[in-house]
Amino acid sequence: MVISTNNLTFTFGNQTVVKSLSLQVPEGxxxxxxxxxxxxxxxxxxxxxxxxxxxEGSINIFDLELQSNRIKILxxxxxxxxxxxxxxxxxxxxxxxxxxxxxQIPEKRVDEMLTLVHLQDAAHKKAGxxxxxxxxxxxxxxxxxxxxxxxxxDEPTNGLDPNGIIEIRELLMKLTGEYKKTVFIxxxxxxxxxxMATHVGIINFGELMFQGSIQxxxxxxxxxIQIEADRTVEAANFLKKNNFAVSEVNxxxxxxxxxxxxxxxxxxxxxxxxxxxxxxxxxxxxDLEKLFLAITQNA
Amino acid sequence: xxxxxxSFRSEFxxxxxxxxxxxxxxxxxxxxxxxxxxxxxxxDRMINTPAMILWFQLAGAILGIMGLLLLPMLIIFIAYxxxxxxxxxxxxxxxxxxxxxxxxxxxxxxxxxxxxxxxxLALFVVFTLGFGNxxxxxxxxxxxxxxxxAGILTQLxxxxxxxxxxxxxxxxxxxxxxxxxxxPMGIGFVCTITGSILASNNWEYAYLFPYSHPMMAMRALxxxxxxxxxxxxxxxxxxxxxxxxxDTGISLIxxxxxxxxxxxxxxxxxxx
Numbered sequence: 196m197v198i199s200t201n202n203l204t205f206t207f208g209n210q211t212v213v214k215s216l217s218l219q220v221p222e223g224x225x226x227x228x229x230x231x232x233x234x235x236x237x238x239x240x241x242x243x244x245x246x247x248x249x250x251e252g253s254i255n256i257f258d259l260e261l262q263s264n265r266i267k268i269l270x271x272x273x274x275x276x277x278x279x280x281x282x283x284x285x286x287x288x289x290x291x292x293x294x295x296x297x298x299q300i301p302e303k304r305v306d307e308m309l310t311l312v313h314l315q316d317a318a319h320k321k322a323g324x325x326x327x328x329x330x331x332x333x334x335x336x337x338x339x340x341x342x343x344x345x346x347x348x349d350e351p352t353n354g355l356d357p358n359g360i361i362e363i364r365e366l367l368m369k370l371t372g373e374y375k376k377t378v379f380i381x382x383x384x385x386x387x388x389x390x391m392a393t394h395v396g397i398i399n400f401g402e403l404m405f406q407g408s409i410q411x412x413x414x415x416x417x418x419x420i421q422i423e424a425d426r427t428v429e430a431a432n433f434l435k436k437n438n439f440a441v442s443e444v445n446x447x448x449x450x451x452x453x454x455x456x457x458x459x460x461x462x463x464x465x466x467x468x469x470x471x472x473x474x475x476x477x478x479x480x481x482d483l484e485k486l487f488l489a490i491t492q493n494a
Numbered sequence: 495x496x497x498x499x500x501s502f503r504s505e506f507x508x509x510x511x512x513x514x515x516x517x518x519x520x521x522x523x524x525x526x527x528x529x530x531x532x533x534x535x536x537x538d539r540m541i542n543t544p545a546m547i548l549w550f551q552l553a554g555a556i557l558g559i560m561g562l563l564l565l566p567m568l569i570i571f572i573a574y575x576x577x578x579x580x581x582x583x584x585x586x587x588x589x590x591x592x593x594x595x596x597x598x599x600x601x602x603x604x605x606x607x608x609x610x611x612x613x614x615l616a617l618f619v620v621f622t623l624g625f626g627n628x629x630x631x632x633x634x635x636x637x638x639x640x641x642x643x644a645g646i647l648t649q650l651x652x653x654x655x656x657x658x659x660x661x662x663x664x665x666x667x668x669x670x671x672x673x674x675x676x677x678p679m680g681i682g683f684v685c686t687i688t689g690s691i692l693a694s695n696n697w698e699y700a701y702l703f704p705y706s707h708p709m710m711a712m713r714a715l716x717x718x719x720x721x722x723x724x725x726x727x728x729x730x731x732x733x734x735x736x737x738x739x740x741d742t743g744i745s746l747i748x749x750x751x752x753x754x755x756x757x758x759x760x761x762x763x764x765x766x
Contacts, residue, residue: 241587244587244591245591246587246590246591266593266594266595267593269591269593270593272591274591276587276588276591278584280583280584280585280587281583281585282508282579282583282585283582283583284511284512285508292507293504293507293508296500296503296504296507297501297504297592297594298592298593337588
């Protein structure tokens with residue numbers, strides 16, 4: 196495991212922000228760390244970077260205890276927390292050069308990073324004149340500068356347009372695919388993470404609600420039958436009387452959990468034979484977004 | 495140590511294009527340049543002034559306000575600007591998540607602020623000497639060349655530097671904790687006024703209050719400097735400055751204590 200925390204708990208005053216969190220982030224994964232705003236994501240990330248001191252529980256990164264191996268661990272982590280930390284009075288390149296000076300990285304690497312995030316043309320422009328997307332890309336270049344084994348990104352696509360989001364997604368997939376990096380990325384949008392994450396952890400009110408591979412998350416996601424009929428409410432009641440579970444009814448549609456094709460045919464026939472007009476009937480995968488909401492709202 | 499040197503170099507790299515850094519260069523340059531012009535224009539009136547008095551008039555014009563206002567204000571501004579670079583860019587979290595000991599990062603910033611004050615005061619010495627000698631060249635009737643002020647001037651500014659350590663450390667900590675300008679500026683201003691009043695009234699415990707120290711350092715100068723305005727009485731030519739006095743000791747102690755306390759406050763405070 197690249198990151199492994201055990202019963203991590205953190206309290207601000209009398210408010211527990213992170214509750215016995217046990218994260219398991221495997222090597223080479225893109226770990227989507229999801230949760231609504233204020234769920235404790237940034238606090239967790241600050242704990243992982245030793246910006247906040249661990250109060251209870253433990254953090255191991257690269258199988259080393261964080262507190263006692265701080266420098267060794269941090270030298271292999273690149274991070275971007277909330278808005279990218281950029282000196283606006285310096286140019287994009289100077290921002291990278293300053294970091295390169297601190298980390299003793301050759302200047303050549305700075306140019307490579309500028310090319311990687313498509314900022315070579317704006318390299319000599321003051322970072323204060325950058326658009327939000329450019330700042331975010333510069334922030335990612337800063338995080339990648341030391342060629343870290345682990346990237347910790349806190350909402351890196353905040354404020355980016357769809358193109359920018361796609362670009363970052365592709366970059367991160369390339370990093371894990373070709374360069375065997377591990378990416379820990381937080382977000383409050385499942386849809387954004389779903390397309391790239393291999394693993395997911397969902398946190399709400401500081402508690403881990405779900406952790407596993409994206410396949411395991413999808414497995415939780417049961418398909419249902421969507422039926423469009425003339426009298427949905429009556430049809431739903433009729434199905435219930437005949438021992439079919441109805442999960443949702445509205446004016447136009449009713450939903451029944453999917454079990455098999457044969458079962459779907461049965462329902463269709465039953466409704467038809469009893470005078471209900473069916474306009475359409477089909478199998479539908481529940482939106483992961485709904486599942487995410489369901490997981491976080493059950494808390 | 496390597497982390498400290500790297501951080502210190504980075505401090506320079508970051509601030510070399512900011513007002514904080516340039517104020518340390520431009521302030522002595524402009525003030526000395528203005529004096530140069532003033533002396534150049536009024537040169538004829540000073541033909542009979544002895545070399546030593548000429549030097550003291552040139553240097554004294556700045557030294558006179560240095561302890562009262564210039565030095566405290568410069569300290570407040572530099573302490574603010576060194577920290578404001580990080581507040582403005584929201585980079586504290588980045589600085590403290592670098593693979594560099596937190597103490598090195600903190601100490602580099604602290605000593606960089608000290609370095610800027612030292613650099614600025616050193617430039618005052620350099621420009622005063624430079625413009626004085628230049629005056630002697632372009633207006634040979636002003637006999638700047640007949641007296642060497644370098645030794646005493648260096649000692650005086652060194653005294654000012656030592657006197658500034660206590661205030662600088664306090665202002666540094668205030669600017670580190672508060673991201674706005676008004677709080678450290680306001681506190682610093684009130685304390686400077688208080689310090690000046692205490693020192694100028696010769697309150698016996700003024701040496702315990704760091705904001706009195708620049709004023710007291712200025713006193714070291716006026717002990718040697720003639721009183722009586724435009725017609726100075728003869729000065730003791732073997733003028734020496736007592737570099738290490740009670741107030742200097744207090745200034746140093748405060749700097750060390752605040753440095754250590756500041757480190758623990760910064761570590762304790764969660765990085766926003």
